[in-house]
Amino acid sequence: MMQHSVDNVAILRQAIDSAIESLGGPIHKTITWYMNSKGVFSDSKKIDIDSFYSNLKELVGPGADLIMEETWQHLQKQGFAGHNFEPRSSPLEKIQKVMKIGESA
Amino acid sequence: MQQSVLNIAKERRKLIIGLVAAIIIVDAMVFLTAGSDIEEYTGDISRIGTVAGAVVMSVIIVSRQKLSGLFGRAYLSLALGLALWLAAEVIWGYYELGLGVETPFPSIADGFWIASYVPFGYHLFGTAKFFGKGVKKSTIAVVCAAAAIFLYFYVQAIIGVSELEGPDALVSLAISIAYPVFDVILLIPAVLMVTNAGKGQLTSIPWIFIGWILMAIADSLLGITAVTNFTGEVFHITMTYNATYLCFTAGLLWYNKQFIMDEKKLAK
Numbered sequence: 001m002m003q004h005s006v007d008n009v010a011i012l013r014q015a016i017d018s019a020i021e022s023l024g025g026p027i028h029k030t031i032t033w034y035m036n037s038k039g040v041f042s043d044s045k046k047i048d049i050d051s052f053y054s055n056l057k058e059l060v061g062p063g064a065d066l067i068m069e070e071t072w073q074h075l076q077k078q079g080f081a082g083h084n085f086e087p088r089s090s091p092l093e094k095i096q097k098v099m100k101i102g103e104s105a
Numbered sequence: 106m107q108q109s110v111l112n113i114a115k116e117r118r119k120l121i122i123g124l125v126a127a128i129i130i131v132d133a134m135v136f137l138t139a140g141s142d143i144e145e146y147t148g149d150i151s152r153i154g155t156v157a158g159a160v161v162m163s164v165i166i167v168s169r170q171k172l173s174g175l176f177g178r179a180y181l182s183l184a185l186g187l188a189l190w191l192a193a194e195v196i197w198g199y200y201e202l203g204l205g206v207e208t209p210f211p212s213i214a215d216g217f218w219i220a221s222y223v224p225f226g227y228h229l230f231g232t233a234k235f236f237g238k239g240v241k242k243s244t245i246a247v248v249c250a251a252a253a254i255f256l257y258f259y260v261q262a263i264i265g266v267s268e269l270e271g272p273d274a275l276v277s278l279a280i281s282i283a284y285p286v287f288d289v290i291l292l293i294p295a296v297l298m299v300t301n302a303g304k305g306q307l308t309s310i311p312w313i314f315i316g317w318i319l320m321a322i323a324d325s326l327l328g329i330t331a332v333t334n335f336t337g338e339v340f341h342i343t344m345t346y347n348a349t350y351l352c353f354t355a356g357l358l359w360y361n362k363q364f365i366m367d368e369k370k371l372a373k
Contacts, residue, residue, distance in 0.1 A: 023235070024174030026365040033371050061305025065238035 008099060009047055011078050012071075016052070019070035023063075034059050049099060053092050068092050113306045113363065121310075124355040131155060131351065132344040139340035148343040149198035155350035156194050160187045162357035169365050176364070179231040183313070186224035187353065193217035210331050211273070211280045219280070222287040229317060233294040236311055240301050248296050256289045259325060267332040281332045288321040295321075307363050312356025319349040 020028045035041050038055050040048065056064035072091035075081075080098045089097075131151050138147040163184035170177055193214040200208040208214065260282055269277045295317040302311050323345035330339055 022174055024170060024176040026170050027174070027176055029371055030364060030366045033366060057305070059306050060235075061303075061308040062238040062240075062301055063235040063305065063308060066235050069238075 009045060011080075012047055012049070012075065012095070012099065013041075013044075015071045015074035015078065016047075016067075018074045019067045022070055023067075031056070031059065049092065049095055065091070068095070071095065116362065117310065117359075120355055120359055124351060127351050128348045131347045135340050135343050135347065139338055144340065145201050148340065149194075149201055152343060152346050152350065153191070153194045153198050155347050155354070156187065156191050159350050159353040159357060160184070160191050162354055162361060163187050166357060166361050166365065169361070175231060175235065179228045180360070182224040182227040182231070183357075186221045186228065189217045189221035189224070190350075193221070211277055215280055219283060219287070222291065225317070226287075226291055229291050229294045229314070232313070233298055236298045236308060236314070237294065237301055240297050244300055245297060248293055248300070252289045252293050252296075256285060259285050259328075263328060263332050266329065268334050269332055278332065281328050284324050284328055288324050291317055292321045310359070312352060312359055316349050316352035316356060319345060319352055323349055 017028070017032075020031050032041070035052065035055060038051075040052050040055055053064060053068060056067060060067070068091040072094050075095065075098065085094055085097065131154075134147050135151055138144050163180065166180050167184050170180060172178060172181055196212065196214040196217065197208050200206055200212065200214075263281050263285070264278070267274075267278055267281070269281075295311075295314040298311045298314040299318065302314075303309050323342055326342045326345065327339075329335070330342065
């Protein structure tokens with residue numbers, strides 16, 4: 001399932017983009033601009049998901065959790081499912097876990 | 106970047122001050138002319154003017170944002186709801202200022218007001234998915250219970266004080282009850298979003314939800330006066346409606362500036 005961590009980063013980035021885009025085009029641009037100015041998306045081979053989430057939380061508060069939930073749903077559609085998660089794991093924790101597994105693969 | 110965060114905080118402060126100033130100016134005119142010959146003019150014109158301002162802002166947002174995504178659809182709904190309110194206010198004003206008669210109850214205006222609950226409901230419940238993440242189930246339960254209790258006593262009070270007579274009395278009473286029922290349904294997400302407020306540079310003030318709470322207060326006051334055939338001063342109700350419409354306008358201004366960034370700024 002996980003072939004290469006760089007691929008995973010690209011898939012994660014795509015999932016994040018789709019999640020934010022589902023809110024609307026202009027908001028997608030605004031959030032992307034904010035993340036770029038914070039350097040979150042500066043390295044195309046790497047995404048610090050914790051930094052992304054904390055910056056998102058700082059910008060849109062509770063909306064950050066909706067975006068993470070949507071991101072996780074997109075990742076699931078890409079086949080990032082089937083791991084054993086704690087029943088109460090947040091989408092952020094699930095994403096962190098699958099990305100860590102991807103890095104070590 | 107720190108600068109842009111500071112700018113957002115500064116912009117928010119400016120908007121709060123502007124909103125408070127606008128409410129004071131508009132409502133002072135209503136208050137100072139209460140009981141005078143021009144009371145109806147200031148009341149009707151101020152409400153039409155303030156809601157028209159919100160309609161203009163919502164149309165600007167829809168034209169800039171288009172209809173894509175959760176917010177695209179939600180702000181189109183908000184624009185439709187506000188347009189229905191404007192139509193209702195204009196009809197109300199036409200009766201009082203154009204025809205020189207008291208607006209009948211129910212009137213065509215009530216049709217527009219009742220119809221507006223559909224798009225407003227879509228907007229409030231739709232955006233609540235975004236603003237309401239993390240609201241505790243216990244908070245939802247408390248707010249729902251409080252809303253149900255309020256509704257029960259309010260409807261009881263409406264039925265108790267109703268002085269409506271004639272063939273339309275039952276329809277009038279049904280409409281009087283429909284308003285608080287719809288208001289309370291939409292008040293639940295509004296109150297929940299306010300309890301979840303204060304987080305996020307862009308989202309810390311849930312303007313539209315605060316506006317809806319003001320709307321429910323104004324409607325509750327108006328409902329009682331409508332069924333009791335109240336003939337005393339109602340300027341405080343007009344003042345609350347003006348504050349509602351101005352709060353909506355402030356929320357739309359905020360959204361237009363902060364959520365839909367200028368292309369020039371995006372290019373920087």
